[in-house]
Amino acid sequence: MRPEGIRAIVRDVTGAEPRDLAGAGQLEEGARVVAAMSGGVDSAVAAAILRGAGLDVVGVSMRLGSSSRRAEGHAGCCSLDDFEDARRTAVRLDVPHYVVDLRDLFQEKVIDVFVSTYLSGRTPNPCVLCNRDIKFDALWEWAETAEAVAIGTGHYARIRTSSEGFALHAGADPAKDQSYFLFTLTQSELARTLFPVGGLAKPQVRALAEALELPVAQKPESQDICFVAGTTYAEFVEKNAPAARRRPGVLRATDGRDLGRHEGVHRFTVGQRRGLGGGAEEPRYVTAIDAESATVTVGGRGDLDRSAFLVQDARWTSAPRPGPARVRLRHRHAPVGCTLHPSGATTRVELDAPAAGVTPGQAAVWYDGDRVLGGGWIADR
Amino acid sequence: MFLDHNAGGRVRPEVAERLSELLRSPLANPSSLHAAGRRTRALVEEARESVAELVGAHASEVVFTSGGTEANNLAILGAAAEAAHLVSTSIEHASVLRALEGAEAAGATVSILSPGSDGAVAAGEIVAAIRGETALVSIGWVNGEIGVIQPIGEIVRGVRAASNRVRVHADAVQAIGLLDVDVAAADLDLASLSGHKIGAPAGVGALVLRRGTTLRPLLHGGPHERERRSGTENVLGIVGFGLAARLARTERAAFRERAAAIKTKIGKALAASARPAVRLDPADAVPGTLSVSFPDLRGDALAAALDLRGVAVSTGSACAAGAPEPSHVLRALGCSEEVARGTIRLSFGPELSLEDAEQAARIIVEVVGAARARRQGESGAGRAA
Numbered sequence: 029m030r031p032e033g034i035r036a037i038v039r040d041v042t043g044a045e046p047r048d049l050a051g052a053g054q055l056e057e058g059a060r061v062v063a064a065m066s067g068g069v070d071s072a073v074a075a076a077i078l079r080g081a082g083l084d085v086v087g088v089s090m091r092l093g094s095s096s097r098r099a100e101g102h103a104g105c106c107s108l109d110d111f112e113d114a115r116r117t118a119v120r121l122d123v124p125h126y127v128v129d130l131r132d133l134f135q136e137k138v139i140d141v142f143v144s145t146y147l148s149g150r151t152p153n154p155c156v157l158c159n160r161d162i163k164f165d166a167l168w169e170w171a172e173t174a175e176a177v178a179i180g181t182g183h184y185a186r187i188r189t190s191s192e193g194f195a196l197h198a199g200a201d202p203a204k205d206q207s208y209f210l211f212t213l214t215q216s217e218l219a220r221t222l223f224p225v226g227g228l229a230k231p232q233v234r235a236l237a238e239a240l241e242l243p244v245a246q247k248p249e250s251q252d253i254c255f256v257a258g259t260t261y262a263e264f265v266e267k268n269a270p271a272a273r274r275r276p277g278v279l280r281a282t283d284g285r286d287l288g289r290h291e292g293v294h295r296f297t298v299g300q301r302r303g304l305g306g307g308a309e310e311p312r313y314v315t316a317i318d319a320e321s322a323t324v325t326v327g328g329r330g331d332l333d334r335s336a337f338l339v340q341d342a343r344w345t346s347a348p349r350p351g352p353a354r355v356r357l358r359h360r361h362a363p364v365g366c367t368l369h370p371s372g373a374t375t376r377v378e379l380d381a382p383a384a385g386v387t388p389g390q391a392a393v394w395y396d397g398d399r400v401l402g403g404g405w406i407a408d409r
Numbered sequence: 410m411f412l413d414h415n416a417g418g419r420v421r422p423e424v425a426e427r428l429s430e431l432l433r434s435p436l437a438n439p440s441s442l443h444a445a446g447r448r449t450r451a452l453v454e455e456a457r458e459s460v461a462e463l464v465g466a467h468a469s470e471v472v473f474t475s476g477g478t479e480a481n482n483l484a485i486l487g488a489a490a491e492a493a494h495l496v497s498t499s500i501e502h503a504s505v506l507r508a509l510e511g512a513e514a515a516g517a518t519v520s521i522l523s524p525g526s527d528g529a530v531a532a533g534e535i536v537a538a539i540r541g542e543t544a545l546v547s548i549g550w551v552n553g554e555i556g557v558i559q560p561i562g563e564i565v566r567g568v569r570a571a572s573n574r575v576r577v578h579a580d581a582v583q584a585i586g587l588l589d590v591d592v593a594a595a596d597l598d599l600a601s602l603s604g605h606k607i608g609a610p611a612g613v614g615a616l617v618l619r620r621g622t623t624l625r626p627l628l629h630g631g632p633h634e635r636e637r638r639s640g641t642e643n644v645l646g647i648v649g650f651g652l653a654a655r656l657a658r659t660e661r662a663a664f665r666e667r668a669a670a671i672k673t674k675i676g677k678a679l680a681a682s683a684r685p686a687v688r689l690d691p692a693d694a695v696p697g698t699l700s701v702s703f704p705d706l707r708g709d710a711l712a713a714a715l716d717l718r719g720v721a722v723s724t725g726s727a728c729a730a731g732a733p734e735p736s737h738v739l740r741a742l743g744c745s746e747e748v749a750r751g752t753i754r755l756s757f758g759p760e761l762s763l764e765d766a767e768q769a770a771r772i773i774v775e776v777v778g779a780a781r782a783r784r785q786g787e788s789g790a791g792r793a794a
Binding site: 060086124126128129169170171172173174175 | 710784
C-alpha cells in the first residue's frame with residue numbers, strides 16, 4: 029500500500045492524522061523507523077500508521093522462543109506462523125521485513141530470570157524485563173545499526189513532551205493500557221520510541237486492520253506470558269530448573285501452626301488462595317514466602333493487607349518526585365493513593381489505606397493521573 | 410549490487426532467453442512415445458551431456474534431482490544401508506547434516522569430525538574414523554559460508570587405501586562454478602550438484618553416481634532416471650542447467666580470475682577502514698566467497714542496512730524461515746560469539762562487475778563507520794536513567 033492510501037483510511041476510521049497518532053512530530057518525513065512486528069494485530073496496525081505517516085518503515089520480527097516449532101509449546105507468540113503473519117502484513121504494507129534472532133538473550137534476560145525469581149519465592153514480571161532488555165535495548169541496537177532513528181511498537185501507551193522532557197502516559201483505552209510494563213523507559217529511550225496505537229481504543233485498531241485489509245485483522249488476542257503458554261508457571265519452572273534448585277518446605281499458619289509440607293516455594297505467590305488444602309472455616313491465602321527457610325506462611329484475608337513497602341531498583345521517567353501519587357501494584361490493578369519517599373535506588377511507598385496484593389518481585393509503578401512517574405520492584409517484607 | 414551468489418545466483422540471460430523460447434514451444438513428457446516426446450527427451454539428454462562434461466562424468470552417471478538438497482539426501486539416505494556407519498564433518502550444509510540425522514534415526518551410526526580452525530578437514534582424520542562397517546564418507550568440496558576448499562583428491566586416496574568398500578560423496582554444489590571439478594580424476598563415487606549456483610533457475614540439481622555405485626531411490630514411481638529418481642523430468646530446469654553448465658565450463662577460468670580480483674579489491678577496502686574487518690576466509694578458499702566480521706556490530710543488522718542501500722549480502726547460509734541462525738560453521742571453527750555475531754558473507758557470481766564490487770565495498774565501509782559512530786555517540790551520552 030502507498031502511504032497516501034493508508035493516510036486516507038486512517039483519517040476515515042479514526043479522524044486523526046497518522047503523523048499525530050504516531051507522535052512523529054519531531055521526525056523528518058522519510059526518517060527510518062523500525063516497526064517491531066509480532067505477527068499480531070496491534071503491531072501490524074502500528075506499522076501501518078507509521079507508513080501512513082510518511083516514515084521509512086522497516087518491519088522486524090524478533091525470534092525469542094527457544095523453539096521454532098509450534099508443537100513444542102510456543103503457542104503464545106513468536107512461532108513460525110507468527111513470523112509468516114508479520115511477513116504477510118509487511119508485504120501488504122509494502123515495507124521490507126527482517127527476522128532478528130534474539131533467542132539467547134531472551135533466555136538469559138527473561139526466561140532464566142523468570143525461573144530464578146520464582147525459585148527465590150518472589151513473583152516475576154517477565155514482560156517488563158522483555159521491554160527493558162529486549163525490545164528497547166537489543167532491538168534498538170539492531171535498529172541503530174540498520175540506520176533507523178526510532179522504534180515503533182504496538183503498545184497501548186502514549187509519549188508526550190512536557191517541561192521535564194518526555195513523559196510516558198497510559199494508553200487511551202483503559203482496558204488495554206500497557207504503560208505499567210514500560211515504566212523502565214528512560215528519557216533517551218522515550219525520545220526514540222513511537223506508540224502509534226496508544227491513542228486508539230482496541231475496537232478502532234481492529235476496525236483499522238479491517239479497513240486496511242491487513243491479513244491479521246481477525247487474529248485472536250494473545251493471552252498470558254508468551255513463553256509459558258499451554259502450561260502452568262510451576263510446571264514451566266520445574267521443566268527449566270534442576271530439581272536441586274527447588275525449595276520444598278513447610279506451610280505454616282500465621283500463628284505458627286504447622287499446616288503440612290509443600291513441594292517448592294516456586295509454586296506459590298503472595299495472595300494466592302488455591303493449593304493450600306481445604307478444611308479451614310474461612311478462606312486462606314499465602315501471606316509470605318521465605319525461600320531461605322522454604323517456609324510458606326498462610327493466613328486470612330486480613331493478613332494480606334500492607335500499609336507500606338519498599339521498592340528496589342526504582343527508576344524515574346524524569347527527576348524523582350517525593351510526595352503524593354497513585355501506585356499500581358500489578359497489571360490491570362486500579363492504582364491506589366500513596367506517598368512516595370525516594371532515597372537513592374530505593375523508594376518507600378506508604379499507602380493511603382492498607383491494601384492487599386503487595387507481591388514481592390512484582391513491579392510497583394507510580395502515576396500522576398495517567399502519567400507514569402516511575403516504578404521499581406517490590407522488595408521482600 | 411548482488412553479493413549473495415552462494416545463496417543462489419541470478420538466472421543467466423542466455424538461459425532465460427532459451428527457456429522463454431522453450432516455454433512457447435511444444436514440449437511433451439520426455440517418456441512419451443510420440444515425436445514431441447522424443448524431441449523433449451533429446452533436450453534432456455543433451456543437457457545431461459553438458460552437466461556431465463562440466464564435472465568430468467559420463468552422461469549415464471548423471472541423475473537429475475530437484476536440487477542440491479535432494480542430491481545430498483539421495484546420496485546419504487540412498488547409498489547407505491540401514492546399519493551402516495557414515496563419516497562427515499561439522500561444517501557441512503544443513504541438507505547433509507539433517508540427512509545424516511535421518512540415517513541415524515533409521516539405525517545408522519554417524520561420526521562427525523571437526524575441521525581445524527582454518528576449516529580444513531585433514532584426510533588423515535577421515536581415514537582414522539573409518540571402521541569395518543563404514544559405508545560412506547561425505548565431505549563438502551567447498552564450504553558455502555567461508556569458501557574453504559577441502560583436499561578431496563587426498564581424502565579419496567586415503568579412503569581407498571584404507572578400504573575398498575567405503576564410498577566417498579562430495580557435496581560439490583559450491584564448487585562447480587569456480588573449480589575445475591573432475592569427479593573421475595578425483596575418483597569420487599558420488600557428487601551433488603545444483604543448477605541455481607551456476608545460473609540455472611532454482612529447482613534443478615543432480616547427483617552424479619559413478620558407474621558401479623548402486624542406490625536405493627527415495628522417490629518411488631515410474632522408471633525415470635534409470636529407476637533412480639522417479640517423477641517426470643523438470644525439462645525446463647534441466648535444459649537451463651545444461652546450458653548454464655556449458656557456459657560455466659567455458660567461462661569458469663576467466664570468472665575465477667575476476668572473482669579473485671574482486672575479492673582482493675574488497676579485502677583491501679575493508680582493511681583500510683578505521684577498524685578493519687576480521688577476515689574469516691582461510692588461505693585455501695575459493696575466490697568467490699569472503700566472510701568478514703565486525704565483532705562490535707550485529708552482522709544481521711549490517712546485512713539489513715546494506716540491503717536497504719541496495720547491497721545484497723547475507724549473514725551465513727539462507728534459511729527458509731528467514732531468521733538467520735547462529736552459524737554452525739563459524740561455531741564449529743571456534744569463532745568467538747562476537748565474531749560469529751558480527752559476520753557478514755560476501756559472495757560473487759559472474760554477473761558482478763568489478764566496478765559494482767568496489768561500490769559495494771565503499772558502501773560497506775560507510776555503513777560500518779556510521780553504525781560505529783552512532784553506537785559510540787549513544788554510550789557517550791549515557792543511557793542511565
